Amino acid sequence: MEAGDSMSRRLRISGILVMAGLVVEALCLMWSRPIAFVVLACVGGTLIGLGVLFFLYSLVSVAHHHTETSGLTHDKK
Amino acid sequence: MPTIAIVILVLFSAALAGVLVARPAATASRTGKILAFGVLFFLPVFALAIGMENEMERSKSTAFCLSCHIMDSYGKSLHIDDPSYLAAAHFQNHRVPADEACYTCHTNYAMFGTFKAKMGGLRHLYVYYLKKMPLPEDIKLHEPFNNRECLHCHLGARSFEQGATHNADPATLPAIKANTLSCISSGCHDVVHNVGHWGDKVKFWDGGS
Numbered sequence: 132m133e134a135g136d137s138m139s140r141r142l143r144i145s146g147i148l149v150m151a152g153l154v155v156e157a158l159c160l161m162w163s164r165p166i167a168f169v170v171l172a173c174v175g176g177t178l179i180g181l182g183v184l185f186f187l188y189s190l191v192s193v194a195h196h197h198t199e200t201s202g203l204t205h206d207k208k
Numbered sequence: 209m210p211t212i213a214i215v216i217l218v219l220f221s222a223a224l225a226g227v228l229v230a231r232p233a234a235t236a237s238r239t240g241k242i243l244a245f246g247v248l249f250f251l252p253v254f255a256l257a258i259g260m261e262n263e264m265e266r267s268k269s270t271a272f273c274l275s276c277h278i279m280d281s282y283g284k285s286l287h288i289d290d291p292s293y294l295a296a297a298h299f300q301n302h303r304v305p306a307d308e309a310c311y312t313c314h315t316n317y318a319m320f321g322t323f324k325a326k327m328g329g330l331r332h333l334y335v336y337y338l339k340k341m342p343l344p345e346d347i348k349l350h351e352p353f354n355n356r357e358c359l360h361c362h363l364g365a366r367s368f369e370q371g372a373t374h375n376a377d378p379a380t381l382p383a384i385k386a387n388t389l390s391c392i393s394s395g396c397h398d399v400v401h402n403v404g405h406w407g408d409k410v411k412f413w414d415g416g417s
Contacts, residue, residue, distance in 0.1 A: 142228060142232040142244065143228075143232055146232075149248055150226055150229065152256070153222035153225065156218050157218045159259070160211055160259055160262065165267070166337070168263045168266075172260065172263075179255075182248065187249065
């Protein structure tokens with residue numbers, strides 16, 4: 132249950148980061164100025180990158196948590 | 209892909225990410241997990257890649273370069289009604305694509321040339337926003353113009369290879385090709401943009417794109 136809550140919280144955080152990055156990207160694509168390119172690469176790219184990395188980290192950490200839990204179960208047996 | 213289609217895709221991806229933010233429990237099922245992977249990994253990476261690609265293409269356009277007002281005079285120089293002005297002659301006669309005129313001559317036709325051109329563009333932005341802007345006539349190239357950029361198109365062309373001036377001295381053509389005799393700064397094609405030195409007699413051609 133605790134792992135589920137933690138995963139939900141992580142999904143929320145990565146979702147918010149990705150969503151913010153995508154909104155920045157959409158605004159930059161409609162804003163036809165040279166600075167838009169920099170904002171897209173620096174702000175949009177960073178937010179999306181962080182969101183994706185955090186999502187991947189969440190998957191790995193949950194898988195690790197499952198392994199540890201099943202390991203404990205085996206120990207108890 | 210048109211910009212508007214990319215914007216729609218990006219907003220659609222953002223909306224799907226919003227659904228996951230609002231209802232993370234939807235990822236409990238197997239389908240939900242696949243959806244989460246698509247929405248939080250595949251779609252954002254794809255949307256960012258095509259968005260960057262779109263911006264890179266847009267940054268090659270003449271309109272993009274001329275959108276900074278400091279470049280106004282350089283844009284105007286493309287319309288000078290005088291064939292001795294190299295940039296104007298190339299632009300008006302479509303020796304370079306009119307919609308990518310600046311990029312075509314000012315990129316670097318070597319390995320990672322586009323990347324170097326973009327880094328140069330970032331330096332322009334840095335000066336434009338964070339430093340004291342020079343007057344348009346004081347703008348200089350970062351490094352001397354390399355003949356390689358001219359030869360990218362002109363090498364092998366009859367007008368270049370058999371041009372009377374190019375062949376007047378047998379040493380001229382090899383020197384041009386070896387970049388030891390500059391096309392634009394050796395007194396041959398040295399009238400390029402000449403911003404700030406037009407005088408009152410210069411006329412402009414309004415035709416073309």
